[in-house]
Amino acid sequence: MCSVDTKHTLTSQAVYRGVEGPTLSAVIKVCVDGGANRLHDLAGSERERFIPDFISGDLDSAFPTVLEFYKNKGSDIIHTPDQDYTDFTKSTQLLLGKLLEKKEQVDIILAVGGLGGRFDQIMASIETLCHMQTADAPPIIVIQQNSLACLLLPGSHTLSVNTGIEKGWCGLIPIDGSCDHVTTSGLKWNLVDQRLQFGVLVSTSNTLDGSGIVHVTTDAPLLWTMGLKNAV
Ligand SMILES: Cc1ncc(C[n+]2csc(CCOP(=O)(O)OP(=O)(O)O)c2C)c(N)n1
Numbered sequence: 001m002c003s004v005d006t007k008h009t010l011t012s013q014a015v016y017r018g019v020e021g022p023t024l025s026a027v028i029k030v031c032v033d034g035g036a037n038r039l040h041d042l043a044g045s046e047r048e049r050f051i052p053d054f055i056s057g058d059l060d061s062a063f064p065t066v067l068e069f070y071k072n073k074g075s076d077i078i079h080t081p082d083q084d085y086t087d088f089t090k091s092t093q094l095l096l097g098k099l100l101e102k103k104e105q106v107d108i109i110l111a112v113g114g115l116g117g118r119f120d121q122i123m124a125s126i127e128t129l130c131h132m133q134t135a136d137a138p139p140i141i142v143i144q145q146n147s148l149a150c151l152l153l154p155g156s157h158t159l160s161v162n163t164g165i166e167k168g169w170c171g172l173i174p175i176d177g178s179c180d181h182v183t184t185s186g187l188k189w190n191l192v193d194q195r196l197q198f199g200v201l202v203s204t205s206n207t208l209d210g211s212g213i214v215h216v217t218t219d220a221p222l223l224w225t226m227g228l229k230n231a232v
Pocket residue numbers: 033057058082083084085086087088
């Protein structure tokens with residue numbers, strides 16, 4: 001029997017809004033260490049429109065000139081030297097603290113980057129999601145290039161996958177041990193009270209069935225991943 005204690009609804013429209021208009025809709029904008037260099041480069045002539053509220057990390061990657069630029073524009077520079085946790089984990093903890101302080105309710109935390117390049121860093125990005133497993137924390141959605149990842153907590157989840165930016169492929173990955181009771185609808189290969197576990201069964205190369213809604217019920221944390229059309 002599956003124990004279900006929470007219900008969550010996730011919509012990729014929230015992702016879409018976050019990507020389309022971060023200056024309009026993001027309550028707090030954050031850069032993680034070297035991410036500040038990337039923002040500085042990518043924003044180019046629109047740099048003034050994309051000023052992070054804070055930049056945090058061990059600050060071994062952000063260029064001093066970039067930190068100075070954002071500091072002069074009002075960004076807080078927060079040094080987090082702890083070498084037992086990644087800069088992403090530490091910045092997400094800071095962000096959750098600030099949301100709590102401000103008593104802000106947000107739909108999602110959208111992290112851009114972290115799913116490409118160094119494999120240890122990709123795994124660390126996913127591990128960061130495991131640190132943030134509290135029922136009152138908003139879902140953290142990580143996107144990079146054509147991939148999205150989000151940790152589903154134990155409970156029932158309704159995923160709205162009907163914005164047109166979904167690519168079609170998806171997966172359910174039991175990153176935190178075994179998920180003994182997983183039931184889904186909305187997929188080409190659905191699960192009915194089945195176990196997902198590495199070495200037993202992992203749902204990769206699955207496909208949305210076109211209905212626009214995916215339901216997932218799981219008794220243990222389960223990573224949802226899917227393809228996006230528009231590379232970020
Ligand atoms: C068992 C163990 N393995 C590895 C480390 C090292 N370590 C873990 S997180 C971390 C900080 C990583 O910093 P970040 O800027 O997020 O990544 P970087 O680009 O420096 O690799 C370090 C050094 C450790 N403290 N403990």
